Amino acid sequence: MAPKLGILAGSGELPLRLVDACRAIDRPVFVLALEGAANPADYAGIPHASVRLGAGAEGLRLLRENGVEELVMAGPVRRPTLAALRPDWRAAKMLARIGLRALGDDGFLSAIIKEFELEGFHVVGVHDLLGSLLAPEGPLGKIAPDTQAEADIERGLEVAHALGAVDVGQAVVVQQGIVLGLEAAEGTDALIERAGRLQGEGAGGVLVKAVKPGQERRADLPTVGVATVQACARAGLRGIAVEAGMALVIDRPAVATAADDAGLFVAGIKRS
Amino acid sequence: MAPKLGILAGSGELPLRLVDACRAIDRPVFVLALEGAANPADYAGIPHASVRLGAGAEGLRLLRENGVEELVMAGPVRRPTLAALRPDWRAAKMLARIGLRALGDDGFLSAIIKEFELEGFHVVGVHDLLGSLLAPEGPLGKIAPDTQAEADIERGLEVAHALGAVDVGQAVVVQQGIVLGLEAAEGTDALIERAGRLQGEGAGGVLVKAVKPGQERRADLPTVGVATVQACARAGLRGIAVEAGMALVIDRPAVATAADDAGLFVAGIKRS
Numbered sequence: 001m002a003p004k005l006g007i008l009a010g011s012g013e014l015p016l017r018l019v020d021a022c023r024a025i026d027r028p029v030f031v032l033a034l035e036g037a038a039n040p041a042d043y044a045g046i047p048h049a050s051v052r053l054g055a056g057a058e059g060l061r062l063l064r065e066n067g068v069e070e071l072v073m074a075g076p077v078r079r080p081t082l083a084a085l086r087p088d089w090r091a092a093k094m095l096a097r098i099g100l101r102a103l104g105d106d107g108f109l110s111a112i113i114k115e116f117e118l119e120g121f122h123v124v125g126v127h128d129l130l131g132s133l134l135a136p137e138g139p140l141g142k143i144a145p146d147t148q149a150e151a152d153i154e155r156g157l158e159v160a161h162a163l164g165a166v167d168v169g170q171a172v173v174v175q176q177g178i179v180l181g182l183e184a185a186e187g188t189d190a191l192i193e194r195a196g197r198l199q200g201e202g203a204g205g206v207l208v209k210a211v212k213p214g215q216e217r218r219a220d221l222p223t224v225g226v227a228t229v230q231a232c233a234r235a236g237l238r239g240i241a242v243e244a245g246m247a248l249v250i251d252r253p254a255v256a257t258a259a260d261d262a263g264l265f266v267a268g269i270k271r272s
Numbered sequence: 273m274a275p276k277l278g279i280l281a282g283s284g285e286l287p288l289r290l291v292d293a294c295r296a297i298d299r300p301v302f303v304l305a306l307e308g309a310a311n312p313a314d315y316a317g318i319p320h321a322s323v324r325l326g327a328g329a330e331g332l333r334l335l336r337e338n339g340v341e342e343l344v345m346a347g348p349v350r351r352p353t354l355a356a357l358r359p360d361w362r363a364a365k366m367l368a369r370i371g372l373r374a375l376g377d378d379g380f381l382s383a384i385i386k387e388f389e390l391e392g393f394h395v396v397g398v399h400d401l402l403g404s405l406l407a408p409e410g411p412l413g414k415i416a417p418d419t420q421a422e423a424d425i426e427r428g429l430e431v432a433h434a435l436g437a438v439d440v441g442q443a444v445v446v447q448q449g450i451v452l453g454l455e456a457a458e459g460t461d462a463l464i465e466r467a468g469r470l471q472g473e474g475a476g477g478v479l480v481k482a483v484k485p486g487q488e489r490r491a492d493l494p495t496v497g498v499a500t501v502q503a504c505a506r507a508g509l510r511g512i513a514v515e516a517g518m519a520l521v522i523d524r525p526a527v528a529t530a531a532d533d534a535g536l537f538v539a540g541i542k543r544s
Contacts, residue, residue: 081447160436178351184454194466
């Protein structure tokens, strides 16, 4: 039997998918649900505990008491303000070393990963455990981007990489070359809804999600699921693009079906 | 008497301030109000006409018929989709030469400025006419940024310049190092409102507006007015920073008073 997997659970359905995948291969899990991101009720019946992000000592104790040696982070976690973090002595020790001010989301998660490694945990990425979730190249469903959409995707990737280089959000919506919206702390769903309202006449907008240049891939890879497709459909966007091999697609067949049903494309773009 | 000034009016109060300034020195004006950006009703009693952005031939004819030789663009104008632009033959000629797909807002406005120059107009910037509107260095009111705010301003400028390098919005809101929001097509007021709602515990966010690296300064310099201060106050932000000499402050004494009344800082930062 594989050793127990510790899952640091952020928001969204990805941590639950990991639990399912482990159950399918009889791998035991222990979920540490991060307060403010994960919903502990989702983990009823699964070995788990809730912990504040700032409660570093308690988090480490819970993982050790539950026999965790291998650890994965799954689901987005926003960097809190220092006041909201309320760091305990262990988290304060980490902050004293790395500082907090200059960190973006990825910098914050990378720092946490390094901290766990210093404590002797083996930290893996979701893609190491579930490589089949990585977005393939090309359209997932029956619809492919047309020439205008391809140009919008290219512009979206350019802007997303510029944003990522300063460690801000992963998502951009572009319509006919016009950048309708950029993701920061509001999250992708709010971005999609807003950008939908800002669309001008003609062919609709495209959601582009990209990893940050040099991003710690074990932390919060861009993720697309059925809910993302449905949100884009509601907003009147025409498609979703991610970088092939650099984003996670949760339940690929269901995403493809949802895209076909809504008349949207979901495409993996080869990273140039 | 100075020659007649043509004012290509976008949104906001800046074009009206130019009209006032010209009136004060008896300089005649002709306002070309851009549909979808300027409100023609604002120009009742002032020589003006309304024109669609895509009606290039009509715009040029109106300017010439009204004896305009010197021209200024004032107030933001968003790049429309091609479908919404509905270019006439003259605008289509320009688009055929420069393309539209890859243009951001500044690229679009720069292209229009170049086009007017090719047609023989002398295009000046608002700051050439009203240099006193340029933001000075230091706080405008009684309140100055504290250490945390200074760090947030620095982070905001870093992110704004990264965004500007790919010709997207000018404004960013940062709280305690966390980028709460980025401006794209929604405009600064919507950004301020959204970022206010996303604030975490502790010292509030700071609005940072910056020019794009290499921006055509005759097009849409970042602008701050009393309305900006009031919007930030409503949203619970703690201050506004612009680059000294690279942004316009409309009615500096009123902005300083509004900032003091609301307990906010408005500061011009020396560009490093």
